Amino acid sequence: MKYLNLKNLPMLGLLLLLPACSRDSEEAATSKKEEAQLPSNRIAIPATVRSNLGITFAKVERRNVANTVRVPGSFELQPLAKHEYRMMLPAHVEFLVNQFDIVKKGTPLYKFRSLKLLDLQQAVDLAQAALTQAQSKYETAKARKTALAKANVKRAELDVQVAELKADVDQRQAQLKASTAAYEHAAQTPTGREGKPIPREAVGNWIVVLAQESGAVESLAITDGTFVEETTLILTTVDTTKVRFHAMGLQSDLLKFKNGQQVSIVPPQAGQNNLNDSIIATLQIGLKADPEQRTIDLYAMPKDLKSWSRPGVSAFLEIAKEASDGVVLAIPSSAVVKDGITHVFFKRDPLDANKAIRVEADLGVNDGRWVEIKSELGPNDEVVLNGVYELKLASSQSGTSQKGGHFHADGSFHGEED
Structure with a gap:
């Protein structure tokens, strides 16, 4: 029986490891080669x-970039964006909406009741009764005149009486119209396209005032349930879609501005603001300039609105030269x-x-x-x-x-x- 020589064992182990080392070195070289190609x-x-x-x-x-003027400014409400609701007579008022509520045209805003309104309603009723009586007298005299005319009988005093009764009817109609207008004005009853009062919801002896424009309730001017005098401001609504951008440009750049020019409103470069989220607008130059500050008012009317285009929010107005060169x-x-x-x-x-x-x-x-x-x-x-x-x-x-x-x-x- 032959025995292995123990002296050769280390050599045999090295021979067995050579293929493994060779494979590892090849893989490392391949990995480095791939990394070098990345x-x-x-x-x-x-x-x-x-x-x-x-x-x-x-x-x-x-x-x-070379021909762009950037002017700081802020958004503001347009002059016709705000609507005030006032009382036309002394009354007790209760609100039907709260601050910041979104309302549409015809939404109930508040209700009121007033003793003076009863007097105005009585004046309307008396004017209507007087008109009815005058019309009855006029129709009777007119029918008598027609009958006598068929019999070839003429009476001068009858002709005068008919004319006087016709004038009285016209006067009574004018009085009824004036009394009705005074009542509707005091009751704040708007009129429709045909001139007829818009029907209101009857809640006992309360008069309900409806919103005449869509928007948001900006402020409640009085305490709920209080008694107010005539001409008192009750609440204010604003149409938040009617905003414009107001900036102050330098008079030295006046030649670069033109009415109707297309401009951009961009948010300030801060926080998470998206600089690409600009608003296309139309430029309107103000009528007067400030000789002391050497500035001129610039107004931009946005074509659409973003979530950040709110009254009071600061931004920039970018006015670029209308030319293809330099882009x-x-x-x-x-x-x-x-x-x-x-x-x-x-x-x-x-x-x-x-x-x-x-x-x-x-x-x-x-x-x-x-x-x-x-x-x-x-x-x-x-x-x-x-x-x-x-x-x-x-x-x-x-x-x-x-x-x-x-x-x-x-x-x-x-x-x-x-």
């Missing part, structure tokens, strides 16, 4: 990372950051929305809010707006760019290994 300027930004870092995007726009591809200036001596921005990968591409910026004209980009950017691209500083820090280390990498869900960054 783009080196891409950073993974999945949805969880975008949420944790607050990353937002802005679309590339075609803009006339370039531009991105927000805040989307460009300086990394060492290089300006960079991060473009969303058009082939993978969960990746951002680091691009060295070739900048052009800058108006302080938008900047022209001359390289590696298309009209349908998006760039990182909020979160650009985090991506810059993740893509650079000690002033030199890394090959790329990815974010973890907790916001930490892991670079590619060499």
